[in-house]
Amino acid sequence: ISADGRSLSRGPYSRIEPADLLVFADIIGQNHVITDQFEVFAANTDWPRDCRGQGGHVLRPGCAEEVSVILRHCQKRRIAVVPQGGNTGLAGGGVPVFDELVLSLSRMNRVLEIDAVAGTVVAEAGCVLADLDSHLSEHGLTVPLDLAAKGSCQIGGNLSTNAGGICVLRYGSLRGSVRGLEVALANGELIDCGRVNEHESRLVQLMIGSEGTLGVLTKVTLACPPRPANVRLVLIGCDSFQSVLHLFSAARSTLAETLSAFEIMDAATMSAVSDNLKLNCPLSGSSEFFALVETASCNASGSNDAGKLDRFLECLVSLNHESAGSIDAVISNDSRQFGVIWALRERAFEALVADCGPAGGYMQFDASVSDRLDMQRLVLATRAEFGQLDCVIRVAGFGHLGDGNLHLVVTADPAGAAGCGLWPRVEAFVYGWLSRRRGSISAEHGLGWKRSAYLGHCKSPTAVSVMAGIKRLLDPQGILNPYKVLPPSALSY
């Protein structure tokens, strides 16, 4: 029985024997076969601390060839393997469910080549996103991805989840920037899934977002945009979601290519940030919604950008007149202040989880919708359905307005929630609501373990069986990240 109450049988996998450990030690060296209980415990526990496996071993290969030989052995012995990057995933995809072997990419963290003329980087999959970005900064380039977990997540994990983050609005989905990918298949074969400049390699696209179920990414080639030289940030408080949507339209038309992020939080989220993390919002009044608008450009003088920002601020002022002065804003072009303002949004999830702790005290959703108004409708509908229950503390929403991605979080007293069967009810309600509105149950965090059972809410039975067919073709023994992405009923080995 898993932490979320689902029952599941362990698959037909071999247990790891002392003889296997000797083989692994031979491949990567005894030091990198980890059995220390604290390290193994950490590798079995996901970032929100609500998914916990019982694996007893972690391997840390140092290169793609070692990954390849390890997988060849695991395939031969039918040992189940969980590829693990920075372990910041929010869908329970990067940790074992039972006693799977954890294959950590953390030692494979070399930046192999930066071509400043072509604007490309080749790096091992275990490079931490922030480190990769700092290497690129020396060449005037940046990674076309930014998210709050950048100090720990790895580029291989980012591609395996097709991470979204705050600058999708500017650079598009990460998959569009991938120019090459080296992958170790379940049988250990290393394949080059796309050469530089092969923009639309189908194999590359198949591997991106596959959450470690189709192969282990070992090396990536990314196209990297020039690093912005001029960044500004505006934090706006609004009285209604409609005003937020007006501002979003205004931002798109006035800020044009300089618009790099448009993030939103509701008042419930902001109050969790101030109650639980003691971070203060610099806006004075009480607002229902908050928008963080970032502009970035490579124009060092910033003169052209300032004109664009002025036009956006004029829209803000006229909207403020129309809504009787209920809009409030602060503008910053001081990089020291950016961190303070961004922390309000980047630490939103951490603040909400702190309402009641991770063990049974919250449920988070990663919904995507096409009608932006649905982002608010879903929060309101969930609040109307559950907000009055004694055990519920908060129903809050925040997310990336630019790509219609809402993170809905419900927090509750764990004992009360268990007593009234709250979490299965919330889950059924939200997934049912999304299914009726043709939304998706997973926008950017992946399906992992947490959402695998609910895939049918956003994919037809035929689509699920096509996904299962691809999995069987690439991983006939099902050793790569079992129990994740697909519902157990879709695969039988």
Ligand code: FAD
């Ligand atoms: P892990 O958590 O280690 O693994 C995630 C999945 O990828 C697992 O299924 C794992 O098996 C697989 N995997 C990892 N590495 C490999 C590899 N080399 N080959 C094959 N499979 C692999 N996500 C967003 O999209 N947008 C956000 O804005 C965002 N904000 C976040 C903020 C916070 C504070 C936190 C904690 C997380 C956030 N996330 C966000 C989620 C998370 O950071 C991303 O999903 C990230 O891409 C995961 O990378 P990772 O290296 O930590 O992968």
